[in-house]
Amino acid sequence: MIGSQLLSLLVAAGDAAHSADHGHHSVHFPVGVPTEGLGYAGLVLALPLIAMILNGVYAISGVRSKLPAWTTVACLGGAFAVVLNLYLKADIEHPVVVPLFEWINLSWGTGSISAPFGLYLDSLTLLWMLFVTGLGTMIALYASEYMESDVGPAYCRFFGGVSIFLLAMGCLVMGDNLLTLYLGWEGVGFASYMLIGYHFTKPSAVAAAKKAFIVNRIGDLGLALGIYLTWMHFGTLEYAKLFEMLQVDGAVAAAQQAMSGGWEVSIIPFLLMAGAFGKSAQLPFYVWLPDAMEGPTPVSALIHAATMVTAGVYLLVRTFPMLELHPAAAPTVAWVGGATALLAATIGMAQYDIKRVMAYSTVSQLGYMFMGVGVLSTFGAAAHVFTHAFFKAVLFLTCGAIMHGFAGQLDLRVLRGLRHVKGWRIVVWTMFYASLCLAGFPIISSGYWSKDVILAEAFANGRPLLGGLGLLTAGMTAYYTFRVWFRVCCGPKPDDHDLAKMMGDDHHGEDHHDEGHSEDDQHHHHMPHAPKWAVNLVLSVISVAAVGSIFLVPEHGWLEHMVAKSSGAAGVGANHHELPADAGFWADPHGWMKYVASTVGLIGIAIAAWLHLLNRSAADRLRATLLASPLKVVVRAMENKWYVDELYNALIRMPLKIKGHALHMIDRYLLDILVVDGLGRLPKMIGRTLSPLQNGVLQSYAASMAGGVILIALLILVLPMLLDLIGGVA
Amino acid sequence: MVERLNGLVPEMMLLTLAVVVAVLGLSRTASVRRAVPVLTAGGLFIAAWLALGGRDLPPESAGFLAPSLSSPLRAMIAGIGGVLALVATGTVDRRLEQDVESGKMPFEPLRASRGEFFAFLLLSITGAMLVASASDLIWLFLALELTSLPTYVMVVMGRAGRRGAEASVKYFFLGAMATAIFLYGFALIYGGTGSMQLADIAEIVSNRRSLEGLDMVTTAGFLLALLGVGYKLAAAPLHLYAMDVYEGASASVTAFLGFVPKAAGTVGFMVLLQTAGGSSLPAMVVTLMWMLAVLTMSLGNMAALQQTSAKRLFGGSSIAHSGYLLIGLLAGPGEGWAATIFYLLVYGLMNTGVFAVLAALERRGSEVEQVSDLGGLRQSHPALGWSLVACSGSLMGFPPLLGFVAKVWLFLAAVQSGHIALVVIAAINSAAGAWYYLRMMSMPLLGVAPSDPVEAAPSPWPARVAMVIGLLLLVVPFFADDLMTQTREAAANAVMAFGN
Amino acid sequence: MAELVVPEVFGQLALGHYLVLSAFLFAIGLAGFVTRRNMIVMFLCTELMFQAAVIALAAFGRFHLDLSGQVMVIFVLTIAAAEAALALGLVVLLFKRQPTLDAEAWSEMRDA
């Protein structure tokens, strides 16, 4: 049974590989059917909602304890438990739709717009919700300690924001139609806005929050338009109906839809893509994510590394059948992903703020995921999302712990020798393991397995150039990851004086992340304080989860199984070739990639070790040398993030602002004062030119009157005669 | 002939009353003298009632306009004339009466002019009423002159000082010129048709038009007659005197000038237009009316926009309203004239109300003129303030005040007769005029009271009239249907009587 | 016997002649009214215009062999007399206030 289905997959995949320009990969996958009795699934949404409301109540009633944190942890934990229960009870072969309540439901004649508030529970949803709620719970727990110095209204606000996020993310992932997804989509954007701007007195945080929301909105417009077009063409927004329509006749359906719909239909995937790129920080929208690091670190870990930013990947996997409405859609995704991965990696290599390095690495890794989707490996993408969620969460949380301990110090030129400081063991070694994962260290790291799938698929899909880019990026990733770890954790043991210096009497405003340190905390900042139980527990648990994920990733494993029964089915194992028996080693990318990728990763680590562990001053010398060489332009550009922010500012923001001012002036002076007031004053002005007639002099009145009478009499009596005359002549 | 006299009972009564009033005004008894205005007003109200009764008289009792049309017109003129007489209370001889009362000097009949003033007022109103019963050109001419001549005197008598005199000069001389113009027009009409009888002229005109077309002499006669009578209406281009005269005359006389000559002119237009063809006017007359209407309303509004003097401002407004009346006149007998009559009535009320407010106020015995003087009137004289708001709003045509109802009907009638462009122009004019009415509305409510406050005039009548009119403008629109239906019936019956 | 050749125009006074005369008179009156500043003269000019109408009325009455034209003439003359009385009274009154007959002296009220 499974074998025959696999065979059909393989056949379809074979077609795909040979006809790269028209990708009809639609395969049958089970479509959700409405079910009764699973209403309790709504608890996944209800619990965060309750947490949110309670946090609001706490804020108003002035709770000054950790109650908000425990409430949130409990609710999120409950949500996780519900998801787990759903997973355990779920029949992957038979996805279900759980209608909750009616949201938007319009109908007229034969048309309708229907967006019920329901849950679409298939394996993909459950996969995503498992790590979203799981990580959410853990990170909330972590934050209970991390944010403790803010206990009070701000604490409530923080956990309220986290609850909103989980609620919105739940809607996004579990919603059974595109509008519910959009609801969650904007909701997570708002949560992100609130949490990035958590330190609202800092203008940079406020600006970053604003930027995140606005840049996301650009993508959202694409998504919205995509949704309109989907509705227009397919007449529905519900996944179940959409999928049925898209796989009426297997692979042919999408092509038929594309043919019948004309250009409007074929741009749907591109519009959806725009939304995905915005939310997942891909070119050209990635600029908001690094700035989003203004938010507290747990937020960075949860929202801007592990969960929210993968919503774009989710969207594309969820609507994978629609990606085939245009042959160029998938390659576009792949190339954008690849380019983003490379670009972000180059920037990451040149940053000194460790959280920023992590941010760029997130952008870069998200690039991989999109590459995965683009090379028709939804499985690879989802796998990488899954593994990345854990190890990147660990990386951020360790960064956060360091920052928290060192009064906001994040500069890797300042931090060193953490390995030798008491109480930091768990941080150092979980960070080490997570770095291994990010660097793609062979066998024992989860990132190795998931990244391999994507890279191998790129080659197998006939995109060696893209795969090569991916490999290059992998090397860079390994380098900058370990650059951080070697710099921060290794090196000579710092004495108290060094530690005090690291505590940052001299750190710069820009890199100043002092959350967890309100003013009354400042007086004992001379010694770093090591993390306490909650942080250590969370780090350990997530690291264990990261290790555990290794066993879920390999081909034909659990993860592949989860994706294969969802809308992303077409991208699972699509490129497993039936290899001839005599095929050489290089014929199967899945075979050689394991070795090549390992090698590249190890080279990266080695370079990092040379520059930052064994010979710590070499890096500075290298930089100096490069700056003296003609390559200095590149180095400067990398350090300055390729000036993309400046470019956007100059090309988009400023012109718009100038237009705004200009239009305001036009509105005020041209339209209002000149045109409107001018027209309004016209009667008065004409009247004024006539007022010499009213000069008070009897004679002139008489003259005007007599003149007027004569004129009118002449006009009426003589003009018609003249006209007659002219008419007669003509 | 007796029927004809039967139809003129109110006018004859008023003439008698004029004599009586003139005599009583010289009485040595102060209370008798004081009763003169009330007597005048009472007489006018009775005359109005009598005139209304004339509807049922046989056609021979009325002039050229059918009794169904002339009766309500005459009643309206007399009725509003009565109100105007009340407003005029205390206008003349105030200084004299005060001196007599305080015993400074004995009463000298030679110096008293109250009786004459009200006698003139009655004569002028009688003239205006007679216009409505004109049956030939001579009558029309005499009636129009009877309307005008007393007003020239009233302007001088109403206000001592340079301004009254100047107003009188302008009014009289320009009026004489206008009279000459329409008189010449009458002569030409007579020349062209060979008859003084309006009914004969109408028949000749209509016959001639259906045969060979109207001759130039008659046409020119009609044009000149209409242009000249336009002076009474303050229709452009013979409107230039209006603002100066309105400013110069005392407020109560201005109220009079704003209504009685205008009513006479409107009725005169009706007579002439009916003679010229009624509902199917010669093209040249239509053109003339069209031009007059557009010019009058536009020039009036534009002139009013410039003003800082309330009296001049309402002078301009009065010109503009003549423009609207001309639209109704052009719209023809029937619906058009019904709307015109209603509009004239409403306009008479609004206009009287506005000037009554001005007449009810003074500052150390002299007139209140500037718009800014009315600032904060709501606080100092609430009733007058609100009356001014109601009257101004009604003049603006603001719903649901009476002016709005009248204007809508006028527009309906004009559209019905095919003058859509005129309606649009009138709409734009209303909008342009709204600015100064709005100023007059907001000044009493929101404006700053002048540092030199205004006080109430000694006579209570103008204030009472203003209040009643303000209230009427607010209330009557909800109960105006009977009035409108009857007006329409009157016009419709007239059309039947005209047979076209 | 040579007949006396009298040009047609002078042969008999036709309606046209009266009308032309009347028109001229009216025009002169009007022009005078507009151009002269002396109030007495201005009043005389209005009288001129009235008389123009009177001539026209009388001529038309004769032309139509209808008496009503001439009846009206009488009324017009009456009115003219009344106006004359009014005018003179007014002028006297004004002269008492300001010893001039110049109409332009009375132009205080006007648009600013």
Add this chain to the structure above:
Amino acid sequence: MSPLLLILLPLLSALAVAFAPRSAAFRIATVSTLATLAISLAIAWNFGHWYDDGFGLLKEISWLPSIGASFDMHADAPAMWLVLLSTVLMPICVIGSKTAVRERVREYYAWLLILEAAMLGVFLAKNLLFFYVAFEFTLVPMYFLIAGWGGSNRAAAAIKFFLYTFTGSMLTLAGLVYVAWRFAETSGGWSFDIPALTAFASTDLSAAEQFWVMLAMLAGFAVKVPLFPLHTWLPLAHTEAPTAGSVVLAGVLLKLGTYGLFRFVLPMTPVGVVEAVPVIGTLATIGVIYGALICWVQEDVKKLVAYSSVSHLGFCVLGLFSLNPSGLQGSLLYMINHGLSTGALFLLIGMIYERYHTRDMNRLGGLVATMPIWSAFMVFFVLSSLAVPGLNGFVSEFLCLVGAFSATPDNAQWPGLLGPWYAVFAGTGMILAAMYLLYLTGRLVWGPHRAPPADKNSGLPTDLSTREIGLLLPLALMCVWLGIQPSGLMRTLEPSVERTLVAYPDLVPSQVESVAVLEEVTGG
């Protein structure tokens, strides 16, 4: 319960307020508006036409039959909703003015009550002249509210507001009179009965007549909406108006324009509308972007919100002229939503102004530090205004855009004359809205705290008082309710919307054809 009560009660209360002692004015006004709200709710509860396209609340009151005027009343579902919107907003305005207005209180509340009566008259009118009277009469109280209790430049603002709208509606009157005449020609008597005239005009007027009548009506309604470029009175009026004035202006008065478009322009002159759709659609789209960009550079918060109305109402008009049910329903819902969220924003700004006497964002900032509750409401209503899904704004904006998007001539069931490009350009308004609204919150709510010293005489606590929270909370709850459960409301709008659109499906294709033929002819 008679709908007449809805109009009479505020009117009589206005009279009562005017003559009551000064101290009782506020109480009378509050009780009266609350009573009106209760009556309107009771009427809504018993309203029998929620789910069909019929008109309920029929009430015939004769006025001037001789010119066809009457005070006949009726209401269909959309009208009922707008009635409810007005009656809901009025108590909030009244109670919100308790501390803000301290001088000439009797007059102030009397004008507010008169305004309420006039607004309700507009929505309940069954007779065009009644509608027109009420439509115009809203100007007077609003004029005096602005000119009497407004800001420093109030006189100019009030005059511009009055004259601009008055001018437009004079032309509307001319158009309506024309229709009435044409109707009278066939039926033999003056009538301004709306159903009769609508049925007549849509079928019996020629194409040219419909076009001109539409233009005339548009002159009044487009100014009121306000449609770009006829909007310049709005920022001025909003900036100068007292808080309650702004709330009513944004909440209900602007809706009179869109309501007019919905009730008269669309059903009466379909042929004319079809010709004008591209132009109006373009203007609406320009308005969306233009308003938003101008918002983004404002320093005065109130002006920002005022311009945002220009932008938002652009969506509303776009929805109306998409000529399909989704657009129309979205647009009607937009009217209600905009009333709630923008009304609330003006209230919030008013609360700040009462405390600090400034609305300058250079002088105010980071208010969350001292006013967390206010800030929470501010952020909430900004989100609502941003059309964040889950809140009310989203559903309506989504439907308007979907409507515009799908309004293509080849749409099988509901052909329209807009299309994707209109939606795409208007859609950028979504991004721009985020820009200016977050700019607003970024300056006002977040950031370092800065504020001039609070007015000690205001008698208000630093953060919101219970009364103020009580004003905002119902609005917030309604926003949430309409965001999560719009379907109930939408279903009630649908039949009326279809009735309004009945002529269009056949009309649009023929229009497209005729244009195509014309192009062929002129091109060939």
